[in-house]
Amino acid sequence: MVGGGFAGLWAVRALKSAPVRITLVDRGNHHLFQPLLYQVATAGLSAPDIAAPLRQILRRQKNVVVRMATVSTIDADAKTLELDCDGGNETLAFDYLLLATGATHAYFGNERWAAHAPGLKTLDDALDLRRKLLLAFERAESETDPDARDAWLSFGIIGGGPTGVELAGTLAEIARHTLQGEFRNIDPSRARVRLIEAGPRVLASFPEDLSEKARKQLERLGVEVSTGTPVKDITADGYRLGETFVPAKTIVWAAGVSASPLGECLGVPLDKAGRVPVEPDLTVPGHPDIFVAGDLATLKQANGKPVPGVAPAAKQMGKHVAKAIRARLKGVGIAPFRYRDFGNLATIGRMAAVVDLGAWKFSGIVAWWFWLLAHLFFLIGFRNRSVVLLNWSVAYWTHQRAARIILGGDDTRC
Template sequence: MEASPAHVVIVGGGFAGLWAARALRSAQVRITLVDRGNHHLFQPLLYQVATAGLSAPDIAAPLRQILRKQKNVQVQLATVSRIDVAAREVELDHAEGVRRLRYDYLLLASGATHAYFGNAHWARHAPGLKTLDDALDLRRKLLLAFERAEAATDPAERDAWLSFAIIGGGPTGVELAGTLAEIARHTLGGEFRNIDPARARVRLVEAGPRVLSSFPEDLSDRARTQLEKLGVEVQTGAPVEDITEAGYRRGGEFVTARTVVWAAGVAASPLGQCLGVPLDRAGRVRVRPDLSIPGHPEVFVAGDLAAIARPDGRPVPGVAPAAKQMGRHVADTIRARLDGRRGDGAPFRYRDFGNLATIGRMAAVVDLGRLRFSGMLAWWFWLVAHLFFLIGFRNRSVVLLNWSVAYWTHQRAARIILGGDDRSDTK
């Protein structure tokens, strides 16, 4: 009797999970890909949905559509509530009830969420940006702020609605701040009667000494200069002490800002706690060199949930290229075990292709190791790179069209407020 193929369960349809599934397309395995959403999201462009440059379908694609030609994959829309590594079972919460899924190999790639450094109550007043729902909620919040300012009769209240703060000077914070400043100064010009959107104040708040701390210092300095040319007020060197519906406190001073956005930290998915293995301070799983967990070589962790260091001791960064490489490595390891090859247990080696961040129209920074540049050339490099890595011809075409229109007209394609005029946004 022919043995049934090994069952590989992948939790998470992000970069690590999807790239692992695709790398196993010709393997003699049965794959179940589990995700709470039905789509794969290109997170590097999520901020463009939040700032109305792109629509949600431009940077996302249904998982079933992506994998429709891969016959050894089944996609399940469900939430993983528990993992029993001893029994090799994953517990799923479906709409119709709880189901247990047995596996021969498990890849946990459920990503990360927002981290407020022990101040979870700040989340109500300073939303973060990790999912499409986050992006759509944030887009609504940003656009409504200008509407509230237009309707305000009190000058102080009007100024409060035209005051924006982005907390966190990493790539997401820099990209949000630069784009928001462009919207205020260019996109919205001439559209309001009671306010001048160009008077909006956009502050970028970073606890450390400089923005884009993962970049070389010279590029970080250039990024700050480019942000300030766009009109962004960059505040560094002190952390935020409190955030309320009215603004934020920093260095003992309260700054009025009715719209505050959190881009300062991430925490690993809580599913890592189910594995019963050591975690780092951010909740990431301390994996073995081959990305498996101690005591269970059949269980792998990849992407933002995995904590692993490079040979020089620096951590592997939580970026899309690293997650893709991890996913492919796990797939290669599983194939090696199934084939009985010596590749079983080969250590993961991260290949760093560089670091990119866009700041605004015709402004970006690029670090490719020995080659570093900024400004217009960096912006074009960033644009081409992101178009190349988008999934699907349709997405690339639509994004290129939207960016072309935005370049020549300063208009943004998705500036629609959904959900009505909810007064809860003023509270």
Template sequence: MTQPLPHVVIVGGGFAGLWAARALRTAPVRITLLDRGNHHLFQPLLYQVATAGLSAPDIAAPLRQILRRQENVEVRMATVSRIDADARQVEIEDATGGQRLDFDYLMLASGVTHDYFGNEQWAAHAPGLKTLDDALDLRRKLLLAFERAEAETDPDERDAWLSFAIIGGGPTGVELAGTLSEIARHTLSGEFRNIDPARARVRLVEAGPRVLSSFPDDLSRKARAQLEKLGVEVHTGVPVEEITAEGYRRGEEFVRARTVVWAAGVAASPLAQCLGVPLDRAGRVKVQPDLSVPGHPCIFVAGDLAAIDRADGRPVPGVAPAAKQMGRHVARTILARLDGREGTHFRYRDYGNLATIGRMAAVVDLGAWRFSGMLAWWFWLLAHLFFLVGFRNRIVVLLNWSVAYWTHQRAARIILGGDDRSDTK
């Protein structure tokens, strides 16, 4: 009688999940890849969809298409509602209802979501950016703000519609602020009759002492200088204490801004709580050195959901290269277990840190090499083109970026759904 193949369940079709599935393509296992969506998303360029530079399909690809030639993988569009670690079962909900899946090995890579630090009421007024739905909603909100300003007759209300605030000075916040300032000053130039879009005020608000805190001090200072050159007002050192439909409060000052974007914090997927193991302050799982869950050697956590330190004591960052490395490591560990061997410890290889600020402006930290400005921008562009999944995506993104570079135009400035004023109230 033929023994059934070991069943590997992967939760999440992001960088960690997809790279793990690919690394097991020749393994004698049966893989089920679960994701709430049907696509793999290249998150580093998500802000470009939000700011109308790219369309959703440019940075995403269907998981079934990516894995169509890998016969040992079944892709299922489903939501994982619970994990029973002791019984080795995953409870899912899909179009057919609820179901339990048995597993021999489980990799949990369901990522993170927005964290408003206990102020969940802010979410209604300051949307975040983690999914394609988030990006499309934010694009609509940003573009509608200029339309509302154009139609407004009250000068104070018009100024409020032309006031934008990005909360959080990490890479996402910096990229959003720089791009939004470019849209106001260049892309929309000459298109309105009652307003001058260049009068829009874009504020980047960071509670810490500097933007891009994960970068060295000198690159952080250069990033701030490049942002200010683009017209972004950078405010650091004082946290936001209140966000409403009218604006935000920072210290004693209330700033009117009808468009506020949240880019300040993340919280782990609530699935981590099902495992009954120690979590860090952000809700991430404190994994073993091989990325397994304490007490459950056949369950692994990878990507943004895993909390693990490097050899020097610093945490492994929640970035795409780390997630890919974790996914491949889990696959290698599963292969070792199948051969009766023990896996090795995960070692993160830091290939550098990149952030773009705007047209011909970026910062790059490669350890021994640090640079900014035009050279850094070209490096960032080529790196992101290289790591995009799919030849079509690379070609389309390159064409869109080329057009935007020479014309300042953005290819996806279509507002869908009409002018529902409840969206921005």
């Protein structure tokens, strides 16, 4: 199993009692609850609140060996992996292989933008972004030039999907509530938070009425929502929206993803996002012993739409792979993978969210409570749930955020 995210981990755990030997390979040593990554970036939670060591999670599963390493090459015909470890290279043979290495940022051919508009996919990304966001207010406090100060207090969030919406809403709350009364030379509430979506509406995967409610909730929080006009350029000084250049020192990229480059090692055609088109049983065409799941895979559902790149889909794929391996060991077949859509959730800010459960759609405070309970339920480990609930309770009553310490980087010095 390559990848300790939702697909990989759920596959491993579903094989707990199976007569197999599992090697789980991941570049990091932890499983990350990505849906709450933006909370680390905006100082609401600390890194350990949404992550847990893979060895700790799997300590009682005796048929698993965890390896912290990078897969450099895959020989699909010889059924071997080349691992790049601290101690050198190592060849690992397999009978069955699951690739579930997720996705990374996609700048649509404008890779130079990455230096000025970081994305949010890993804990390192979140910690870097948190430092960048908090430092913006510190730089504005010490700036004497009004135009330069305004640029430090201008935040551009590019991409109107759930990550962009959640970041924009939370950042607006920080500026208007959390930081009030803490600065002497600036008024944090004057910070300009703009959410930019090239398409006609935010949260395009939600029904149109919920999308409109999300927009109105964002605007009530003080977020400027721009739709229908794409960003044409990004520099260290700001971004160009249409023909207008907007000075902004802090820009966040939440507009697109590209599959992990590991899929290229399989030697099969990939889609334009680098994902591996898989068979209905999630195997690679021509390689029935190699499975691909999660954001690295692309598969059309019965309705013609692709399985979405969301955590529930990755978990279901992981479980299906485990079921398929068990069936292979018994010499029987299983039905093709079928994604069960349990709905869409997105939080916008304090007491504001939207929920689409198909027949049931709601927004506002009820949706916010539903979102909160759902995310607490899916967090791994009692400690994580307890700490997150405590931090959210404190934030709710005080507007304070528990992790506002600026760490790392020489840019913290005067």
